[in-house]
Amino acid sequence: MTHGRRPDLEELEAERDRTEEEALRPDVVDSPVSTLLGVRSQGTSTNEGEHMSTTKEAANNGVNVEALLGAREALSKAPEAAQFTWRAQNEWVRGTHSRSTIDGFFGLGQEQKHRKSFTFEADHPEIFASEDHGATPVEIVLSGLASCLTAGIAAVAQNRGIQLRSVKATLEGTMDILGILGGDPDVRNGFNGIKVSYTIDADATPDEIKAVVAQSQKRSAVFDIITNPTNVSVEVN
């Protein structure tokens, strides 16, 4: 089986070499994205793409690539359904400690709910004379970047027929805290830069693995948010 780097357009072709068993799993055939968009999974097809082969078992990273490709096709024809609004609520607890709640969002033309609420505690560490009840906000941003890239790696690997065994990342963001402390007006508040280091065990060559990571970067929402400017408006009611 070859996993050579394919051109970007081609790589988003449906992966067609899934086993029928996989294709018939309820979460593939009746995935909500398919249902809402009227898209049917093509997973029962056994056609092989030009660049795919079935010389070994199909990769299963737990990502439903057919549904995503179906969604892309359907949303390209109904672009208003692709307009999403993601939300977080935040409530001050005490000192620098606050709690964020992630509950619902808007997408596919209607309000959507997560299966359950997710809460995130944030605080400053003890060396900042705080009580360290949660991660610092900048660490939370690093975790958001990490999880976005890792999800993308799983999806791209799935699309390329690469079986992942383990994916681990360490992220480091350097910062001169004289910026946030107001000690030097020439020092920025945010990170000087971020370094992400992946260690990946997968059924692929080192170059193929690097290509998967590169493609994940290219499609990552959080990578884009951090590397490019995003307008933030803050209002007080």
Place this chain on the structure above:
Amino acid sequence: MTHGRRPDLEELEAERDRTEEEALRPDVVDSPVSTLLGVRSQGTSTNEGEHMSTTKEAANNGVNVEALLGAREALSKAPEAAQFTWRAQNEWVRGTHSRSTIDGFFGLGQEQKHRKSFTFEADHPEIFASEDHGATPVEIVLSGLASCLTAGIAAVAQNRGIQLRSVKATLEGTMDILGILGGDPDVRNGFNGIKVSYTIDADATPDEIKAVVAQSQKRSAVFDIITNPTNVSVEVN
């Protein structure tokens, strides 16, 4: 008591109108930042700043402003100690689900540990044919922004002698998901923009509250990270 907007430099002067009881709390006098930097809290002083008064009880938002101001002073003289490295570890679970762990960081010239590890589950929602085991990465970024601004609001309010009663925020990030799906090369992957709406109950006028929020924005690490470009390098070991 007046809470008028003061110039930026003045506002970072030590707040000197704390009660002696507060000043003698162990977490003020023996805060690690003070200890490590050899800074002593000025909290026992009862001098009043030019712009402060004691016509009502001192605000107590649970933020140790003296320690932060002491740290700024000490770090300005020892700028190498102000070089921090924040970290997150991330591990793929299955599909788009991953887990981030926040543990330690580097700062004040040495390795530092959080009181405990913080973990964050991330996933994609069910409408993306995922299993929704955690918040989506972009929602995690919104929570990081929220918590950074809220911590700043508490600190700035404390410095200005404004007692907070409640601080709540709703954040919304709009996104055309045809970007991340690869459906339209002209659509960016990240947010089109982010709107943050605060509702704050505090012992201050609406204009004073707005000024506190504006100052928090100005010193927020995550606000800077999102609104300005930050270099991210991704490597595979």
